[in-house]
Structure formats: C-alpha cells, structure tokens
Amino acid sequence: MHINLFAMIDAQKIRKDFPILSREVNGKPLVYLDNAATSQTPQQVIDVIVDYYQNYNANIHRGVHALSQEATDKYEQARIKIQKHFNADKAHEIIFTSGTTHSINIVANGFSSFLKKGDEILVSAMEHHSNIVPWQMLCQRTGAVLKVIPMNQEGELLMDSYQELLTEKTKLVFCNHISNALGTINPIEEIIEEAHQVGAAVLIDGAQAAPHIVGDMQKLDVDFYTVSAHKVCGPTGVGMLYGKEEWLNKLPPYQGGGEMIAEVTFEKTTYADLPHKFEAGTPNICGGIAFGAAIDYMNAIGFDAIASYEHELLEYATEKLLQIEGLKIYGTAKEKTSVISFNIEGLHPYDIGSILDKLGVAVRTGHHCAQPIMDFYNIPGTVRASFCFYNTKEEVDILAEGVKRAKNMLL
Amino acid sequence: MQIQEIQNAIVEEFSMFDDWMQRYEYMIDLGKSLPLIDEQYKTDDNIIKGCQSKVWVHAELEGDKLIFTADSDAIITKGIIAILIRAFSNQKPADIIEADTAFIDEIGLKEHLSPTRANGLVSMIKQLKLYAVAYQTQLN
Numbered sequence: 260m261h262i263n264l265f266a267m268i269d270a271q272k273i274r275k276d277f278p279i280l281s282r283e284v285n286g287k288p289l290v291y292l293d294n295a296a297t298s299q300t301p302q303q304v305i306d307v308i309v310d311y312y313q314n315y316n317a318n319i320h321r322g323v324h325a326l327s328q329e330a331t332d333k334y335e336q337a338r339i340k341i342q343k344h345f346n347a348d349k350a351h352e353i354i355f356t357s358g359t360t361h362s363i364n365i366v367a368n369g370f371s372s373f374l375k376k377g378d379e380i381l382v383s384a385m386e387h388h389s390n391i392v393p394w395q396m397l398c399q400r401t402g403a404v405l406k407v408i409p410m411n412q413e414g415e416l417l418m419d420s421y422q423e424l425l426t427e428k429t430k431l432v433f434c435n436h437i438s439n440a441l442g443t444i445n446p447i448e449e450i451i452e453e454a455h456q457v458g459a460a461v462l463i464d465g466a467q468a469a470p471h472i473v474g475d476m477q478k479l480d481v482d483f484y485t486v487s488a489h490k491v492c493g494p495t496g497v498g499m500l501y502g503k504e505e506w507l508n509k510l511p512p513y514q515g516g517g518e519m520i521a522e523v524t525f526e527k528t529t530y531a532d533l534p535h536k537f538e539a540g541t542p543n544i545c546g547g548i549a550f551g552a553a554i555d556y557m558n559a560i561g562f563d564a565i566a567s568y569e570h571e572l573l574e575y576a577t578e579k580l581l582q583i584e585g586l587k588i589y590g591t592a593k594e595k596t597s598v599i600s601f602n603i604e605g606l607h608p609y610d611i612g613s614i615l616d617k618l619g620v621a622v623r624t625g626h627h628c629a630q631p632i633m634d635f636y637n638i639p640g641t642v643r644a645s646f647c648f649y650n651t652k653e654e655v656d657i658l659a660e661g662v663k664r665a666k667n668m669l670l
Numbered sequence: 671m672q673i674q675e676i677q678n679a680i681v682e683e684f685s686m687f688d689d690w691m692q693r694y695e696y697m698i699d700l701g702k703s704l705p706l707i708d709e710q711y712k713t714d715d716n717i718i719k720g721c722q723s724k725v726w727v728h729a730e731l732e733g734d735k736l737i738f739t740a741d742s743d744a745i746i747t748k749g750i751i752a753i754l755i756r757a758f759s760n761q762k763p764a765d766i767i768e769a770d771t772a773f774i775d776e777i778g779l780k781e782h783l784s785p786t787r788a789n790g791l792v793s794m795i796k797q798l799k800l801y802a803v804a805y806q807t808q809l810n
Contacts, residue, residue, distance in 0.1 A: 607744035609723045
C-alpha cells in the first residue's frame with residue numbers, strides 16, 4: 260500500500276510548537292527560510308532548557324549532591340539518546356562538543372601527531388570553510404598535502420577523479436554528507452568504503468544531513484561524523500563528534516582542563532577514559548540535554564515523513580522559482596535536500612536578500628562559507644532558501660512573489 | 671552647499687515617502703546618478719572591507735576639496751554609497767572629518783547603521799572619513 264508521507268506532516272499543527280514562527284518581521288509575518296543555517300526551536304525543547312535552569316542546574320560528574328547527580332544523569336541520558344539515534348556502538352563514542360567546527364578541530368588537531376611529510380588528505384570541492392581551514396592548518400603543521408575531489412556543474416562529486424586521487428599516501432578523507440551551499444547529498448557510503456580500501460580514515464561532516472537523514476554510524480562504518488544541535492531544532496553552541504572507539508583512544512586530547520583527567524601531579528597527568536578525555540572543563544550541560552530533547556522531538560515527527568514532506572516542498576519551490584525569468588539555480592544534483600541556491604541574472608544576491616527581508620522573508624545571501632564553490636561557478640554568492648518540515652507551500656508562494664517583486668524593483 | 675544643508679535636503683526628499691518600498695526605489699534611483707569611479711581605480715585596494723557586496727571608492731583632491739567617486743556590484747549598496755557621496759563629496763576634508771551622520775537614521779535606513787549589518791554602511795562612512803583624514807594631513 261502506498262502511504263502519502265506528505266499528508267503525514269500537519270505543518271499547521273507543527274508550527275504551533277514553534278513560538279518564533281508566529282512573530283512578525285518588518286510588519287510582515289515571518290517566513291523563515293534560513294533553516295540550513297539554524298533551525299528554530301520547538302516549545303518542547305525550550306521547556307527542557309527552562310526546566311534545567313529552574314530545577315536542576317548544577318555542575319556534573321563531580322558533585323555528591325542531589326542536583327549534580329540529577330544533572331549528570333540527564334546529561335548522560337542525552338548522550339545515550341544521541342548514540343541510539345545515530346546507531347553508534349557505544350555511548351562513549353559520542354563526544355559532546357560546541358558544534359561541528361569544534362568537532363572537526365578535535366580530529367584535525369589529533370591527526371597532527373600521525374601525519375608526516377608527503378602524506379595526503381583529500382577534501383571535497385564543496386566543503387564549508389570549517390571543513391577546509393582546519394585541514395589546511397593541519398597540512399601546514401605536518402607537511403601533508405591537501406588534494407581536492409572535483410565536482411561537476413550540477414554540484415556532484417566526480418567519483419572517477421576521487422578513485423584516481425586515492426592512493427596509499429592518502430591518510431584522511433573529508434567530505435560533507437550534504438553540501439550546505441548546494442544541498443547535494445554526497446555518496447558517502449562509496450566514499451567511505453573506497454577510502455578504507457587504501458587504509459585512509461574518513462570524517463563525514465553531517466551538519467547539514469542531520470536535519471534530513473539519520474546517519475547510521477555502524478552501517479556507514481565511518482570513522483568520524485559531526486553534527487551541530489542548532490540544525491536539528493536544538494540550541495546553539497552544542498554538537499557532537501562521533502568517533503570509532505579505536506580512533507578516539509588513539510587521538511590525543513584537544514584541550515587540557517577539568518573533567519578530562521584521571522590523575523594530575525605536577526610531573527604527569529593521565530587522561531580520563533572516553534568520552535571525558537575530549538570534554539575538558541564544564542560542558543554545555545543544558546545544551547547537551549536539550550540536544551537530546553531535540554532529537555526526541557524530531558523522531559516523534561519521524562524522519563521518513565520529514566524527508567518526504569521536505570522533498571515535496573523542494574520540488575514545489577524549484578518549480579515556482581524556475582518560472583521567474585532569469586532565475587538560475589545552483590546545485591541541481593539528482594540527490595539533494597531542501598536547499599535552493601539561486602541568483603537572478605544581472606542582480607547581486609545581496610540586493611534580493613535585502614528586499615526579501617523587508618517582506619519578512621529570511622534567506623541567507625553570500626558565499627555561505629563555501630567560497631571555493633562560488634569561485635567554481637564564478638559568482639559572488641547566491642541567495643539560499645532552505646526549507647524545514649514546518650515550512651509550507653504558502654510560504655514558498657510568498658518567497659516566489661517576493662523574488663518577483665525584488666526583480667521588478669531592482670531591474 | 672555645506673554638508674549639513676545637503677543632509678537636510680536628503681532628509682526632506684526621503685520624508686515624502688510613506689513606506690520602505692518607495693524609499694528603496696528612490697535609493698535605487700539615486701544609485702543610478704552616482705559619480706562613477708574610473709575603471710582604473712576599481713582595484714582590490716579600493717574595495718571597502720566589511721561589505722557583502724563589492725564597493726569601490728576613490729578620492730581625489732581638487733583645490734581644497736575632496737571629490738569622491740564610487741561603484742558597487744549591488745544596486746542597493748550603490749544607492750547607499752551614492753547618498754553618502756552626495757553628502758560628503760566636493761567638501762573640505764576638515765568638514766568631512768567633523769560631519770555627523772545622524773541623517774542616515776532620519777531617512778529610515780537606521781537598520782543599515784548597525785555595525786554587524788552585512789552591507790557595511792559603517793565601513794563606508796569610516797572609509798570616506800579616513801580619506802578625509804589622509805588628505806587633511808596632505809593639506810597641512
């Protein structure tokens with residue numbers, strides 16, 4: 260029996276969970292289409308944040324008192340929720356971080372002690388700056404060489420070139436699961452498998468994928484995977500680094516401080532076991548707990564329903580926007596999520612974004628922290644509309660009308 | 671005309687409009703009358719940092735007055751720099767240094783004044799004033 264998953268999302272009902280969606284901007288109802296940057300937070304998650312500060316705010320792991328124990332339990336429960344969601348083998352393979360950038364830096368920093376001159380690191384052509392700069396810094400420190408997996412005009416990685424680039428010198432491969440600027444879903448299963456054949460480790464940046472697809476750590480057999488909570492209806496400033504236990508044991512700690520030690524004397528420090536080895540200092544306790552609540556919230560809606568609903572929104576929006584003369588969409592991969600990067604011939608993305616803002620429509624403009632992609636297309640940037648399961652076709656209509664209005668005003 | 675008089679005139683022109691759309695349309699029109707920078711000065715050195723779009727500004731002394739020319743690859747930004755140049759060009763460097771910029775607020779572009787705003791209006795004002803400081807030193 261065919262089930263219409265689009266009908267399973269009652270966006271009007273879901274929208275009531277998000278207080279911010281009922282506010283106005285510049286005198287117009289907010290149309291929030293910047294979800295790839297930050298998703299909004301439902302009341303269920305806000306309640307968890309308030310509950311933490313109202314009822315059990317305390318430092319974790321060290322206290323003998325009841326509040327500390329309660330906070331520790333909730334924090335560790337959140338870790339287990341996240342472990343189960345991403346199907347990691349062990350809870351201590353989930354490291355709480357401040358977000359994807361922090362997660363990537365832990366790995367990049369850790370690998371400086373493993374790499375030597377002449378080793379190679381492969382990075383995809385469609386990376387976010389946060390997945391380029393740490394590796395460039397790593398190469399500067401170690402003498403390793405950074406090589407780029409090219410892409411085609413549609414915004415798809417050239418897998419033949421990837422295979423040619425993979426050699427015994429390749430020690431690490433980095434790629435995003437989904438491109439933030441183009442929405443392309445990359446064939447990470449293939450990327451991971453082929454990298455492993457030459458003995459290279461793989462880090463997948465899952466920041467853009469986590470709101471749309473559930474990455475299965477064990478099935479993917481990925482070495483490292485990173486996620487930011489603020490892209491999955493959670494708070495800002497918290498995220499995760501998944502790492503295979505064997506890798507996390509091998510990597511040196513990133514920061515020194517409290518919580519990450521086993522024993523300290525002035526002569527020597529021995530490090531704590533996983534995951535605490537990578538969680539120096541007081542963590543974002545409330546953030547971690549709320550991250551867990553956000554994962555619960557999204558699972559209650561259901562990722563199959565979310566994917567199906569967002570796909571229909573994407574198709575509807577693509578069709579609507581392409582009706583506008585002179586509008587070009589960047590990123591037309593066969594496999595893509597609900598992100599549309601576009602420009603109008605003769606107009607700067609900043610101009611379009613400014614007019615849309617006046618109409619209450621929030622989009623991102625600029626290079627989306629992915630300048631190499633903009634250089635590839637030889638454009639200064641794009642307007643990016645990114646859709647979430649709480650967006651509606653009516654909002655897509657408002658976007659399309661807004662773009663037309665901007666075009667009329669500007670051209 | 672003195673800087674303050676020009677600013678008053680701009681404020682008066684903008685006060686005729688009822689809503690943001692008319693203000694933006696007028697600003698876009700003003701952008702079309704911007705004294706354009708000579709192509710040879712459209713270099714990376716003349717780009718104002720802090721803007722999402724590119725803005726080039728060139729300054730030249732004519733007698734004891736500073737003449738600004740500019741361009742931008744974005745239409746709204748072009749309008750904003752056109753308004754600034756109308757107020758500050760053909761003025762003495764010392765007057766430019768001293769000039770107040772509260773008129774931006776009065777013409778309903780207050781949101782653009784935030785230093786965190788990507789259009790870099792604040793950077794543009796700063797750059798025009800920096801030119802004035804540099805040429806003032808030369809005049810001294």
